[in-house]
Amino acid sequence: MKNLTGHHIVLFLLVALVSMASVHAAGTSPFDGYWPTTTRKHTDGCGYSATTSITFTTNAAGVTTPTCAALGVTTGSKVVGRTLSIKYSIVNGVASGRLYLTLSADGRSFTGTFTDKTGHKGTWNGKRELKTSTSPFDGYWPTTTRQHTDGCRYSATTSITFTTDAAGVTTPTSEGLGVTTGSKVVGRTLSIKYGIVNGVASGQLNLTLSADGRSFTGTFTDKTGHKGTWNGKRELTTGSSLFDGFWPTATRQHTDGCGYSATTSITFTTDAAGVTTPTCEALGVTKGSKVVGRTLSIEYGFVNGVAPGRLNLTLSADGTSFTGTFTDTTGHKGTWNGKRELTTGSSLFDGFWPTATRQHTDGCGYSATTSITFTTDAAGVTTPTCEALGVTKGSKVVGHTLSIEYGFVNGVAPGRLNLTLSADGRSFTGTFTDTTGHKGTWNGKR
Numbered sequence: 430m431k432n433l434t435g436h437h438i439v440l441f442l443l444v445a446l447v448s449m450a451s452v453h454a455a456g457t458s459p460f461d462g463y464w465p466t467t468t469r470k471h472t473d474g475c476g477y478s479a480t481t482s483i484t485f486t487t488n489a490a491g492v493t494t495p496t497c498a499a500l501g502v503t504t505g506s507k508v509v510g511r512t513l514s515i516k517y518s519i520v521n522g523v524a525s526g527r528l529y530l531t532l533s534a535d536g537r538s539f540t541g542t543f544t545d546k547t548g549h550k551g552t553w554n555g556k557r558e559l560k561t562s563t564s565p566f567d568g569y570w571p572t573t574t575r576q577h578t579d580g581c582r583y584s585a586t587t588s589i590t591f592t593t594d595a596a597g598v599t600t601p602t603s604e605g606l607g608v609t610t611g612s613k614v615v616g617r618t619l620s621i622k623y624g625i626v627n628g629v630a631s632g633q634l635n636l637t638l639s640a641d642g643r644s645f646t647g648t649f650t651d652k653t654g655h656k657g658t659w660n661g662k663r664e665l666t667t668g669s670s671l672f673d674g675f676w677p678t679a680t681r682q683h684t685d686g687c688g689y690s691a692t693t694s695i696t697f698t699t700d701a702a703g704v705t706t707p708t709c710e711a712l713g714v715t716k717g718s719k720v721v722g723r724t725l726s727i728e729y730g731f732v733n734g735v736a737p738g739r740l741n742l743t744l745s746a747d748g749t750s751f752t753g754t755f756t757d758t759t760g761h762k763g764t765w766n767g768k769r770e771l772t773t774g775s776s777l778f779d780g781f782w783p784t785a786t787r788q789h790t791d792g793c794g795y796s797a798t799t800s801i802t803f804t805t806d807a808a809g810v811t812t813p814t815c816e817a818l819g820v821t822k823g824s825k826v827v828g829h830t831l832s833i834e835y836g837f838v839n840g841v842a843p844g845r846l847n848l849t850l851s852a853d854g855r856s857f858t859g860t861f862t863d864t865t866g867h868k869g870t871w872n873g874k875r
Contacts, residue, residue: 458493458508459536460485463642465565467555469499473548482568483555484641496641500528501721508532518545520718520726528553564599564614565642566591573661575605579654585816588800589661591619604787604799604817606634624651634659670705670720671744672697672751674780679767681711685760695767697725712740730757740765748783749855749875776805776826777850778857785873787817791866801873803831818846826850836863846871 464483471477483497493513494505500517504524511532516524526545530553533539541553570589577583589603599619600611606623610630617638624631632651636659639645647659676695683689695709705725706717714731723744728736738757742765745751753765782801789795801815811831812823820837829850834842844863848871851857859871 458485458487458491458513459511459532460493460508460513460530460539461487462557463565463640464539464555464557465563465567465642467497467553469543469551469553471549471551473550475549477549482642484643486641496643499722501724502719517543518721518724520721520724530555564591564593564597564619565617565638566599566614566619566636566645567593568663570645570661570663573603573659575649575657575659577655577657579656581655583655587816590798602798604797604815607797608795623649636661670697670699670703670725671723671748672705672720672725672742673699676751676767679709679765681755681763681765683761683763685762687761689761712738742767776803776809776811776831777829777854778803778811778826778831778848779805780875782857782873782875785815785871787861787869787871789867789869791868793867795867818844848873 462485464485466480467483468480469478479499481497481499483495483500485493485495487493491507492505493508495503495515495517497503500515502519503515503517504519506514511534513530513532515528515530516526517528518525525547526543526549528541528543530539530541537557539555541555542551543553544550568591570591572586573589574586575584585605587603587605589601589606591599591601593599597613598611599614601609601621601623603609606621608625609621609623610625612620617640619636619638621634621636622630622632623634631653632649632655634647634649636645636647642663644662645660647661648657649659650656674697676697678692679695680692681690691711693709693711695707695712697705697707699705703719704717705720707715707727707729709715712727712729714729716728716731716736718726723746725742725744727740727742728738729740730736730738737759738755738761740753740755742751742753749768751767753767754763755765756762780803782803784798785801786798787796797817799815799817801813801818803811803813805811809825810823811826813821813833813835815821818833818835820835822834822837822842824832831848831850833846833848834844835846836842836844843865844861844867846859846861848857848859855875857873859873860869861871862868
């Protein structure tokens with residue numbers, strides 16, 4: 430280095446330091462961590478907009494990948510400067526979309542754009558910092574499991590919804606907890622008092638959120654000596670999918686000019702590997718796949734290992750219907766649409782009801798929302814499964830009405846619930862009474 434002055438040496442060292450600072454250590458990136466608020470806004474005229482969370486992780490090779498239900502299966506890349514490029518909604522190795530993100534100088538927000546093969550495009554922006562009215566627990570947790578460790582052997586699975594008020598207090602809503610009082614989240618820990626009657630709480634629940642924000646672990650104790658663990662997962666567990674269950678009405682309509690149309694039923698099941706497969710006489714032998722976002726792709730009509738047809742289904746936002754298209758090697762094509770609600774069958778109530786609200790009218794002020802699953806046995810007796818009802822005894826549906834005894838202990842039921850299904854089978858109204866003097870309404874939506 431000829432004629433290298435002190436000034437040149439200082440400049441050389443500064444450049445070297447800047448270059449070193451721009452290289453991220455393998456296994457980390459400035460995007461890493463949980464982003465509670467990211468907003469996808471379409472600019473293609475379709476008007477769609479949605480807010481979701483994303484968790485970014487970086488592997489040993491320095492590749493940063495997002496985890497987000499809305500993105501489906503993704504492949505990340507190395508962060509270049511403050512920019513990350515992502516391929517998303519990968520099916521059979523082919524990505525339908527690309528997302529470009531740029532991190533802000535302070536690392537607390539990003540801006541981005543997306544495009545996909547269907548012509549959709551728009552912006553995707555995110556913020557890392559939490560506002561006063563949010564917490565990392567916020568949202569719907571479909572699977573939380575309460576396991577007693579006090580010898581009583583009780584165990585139950587329920588859903589919890591966490592919300593945070595303007596003062597930053599996070600409170601859970603769950604039938605299993607009754608009336609609760611929350612608190613501010615400290616770090617990743619939340620302490621809850623539950624089972625409050627006349628201002629006095631019967632129990633305490635302490636929860637700790639995982640680093641990626643997708644699960645929590647917790648312990649509970651109450652005044653009666655009960656204690657145990659309460660753990661939750663934000664996403665559906667392997668072995669289940671949003672399509673699972675019996676769909677009584679699925680209509681296949683040809684659009685290829687042959688004029689064929691038929692209505693049948695489909696049952697979807699998901700195996701331990703997370704592969705969802707339909708059972709339907711009209712589909713013959715099928716091969717399912719993992720649900721990506723709210724989409725399921727199926728090969729059907731297998732003969733000697735060869736499938737002549739493919740069916741692509743998209744679940745509605747409320748999970749009560751799907752739309753789909755099919756094609757086969759004979760040139761047939763068309764639509765295949767389904768509805769979850771029952772119009773005929775062993776019981777009009779059968780299936781999963783995600784929203785059932787119990788409202789006391791006896792002056793105690795209690796109200797809670799939970800889910801109920803109704804099943805009907807070979808004798809035609811319809812019985813609900815719901816943690817809030819405890820042990821139940823069903824009955825046969827008479828017209829659109831079902832009468833249930835609930836809360837059985839030693840063969841005695843303290844409560845009775847009478848439900849009436851709406852004409853379209855998508856909601857019910859009901860009343861309940863029990864031997865303690867409590868009474869009120871219990872209404873549900875499918």
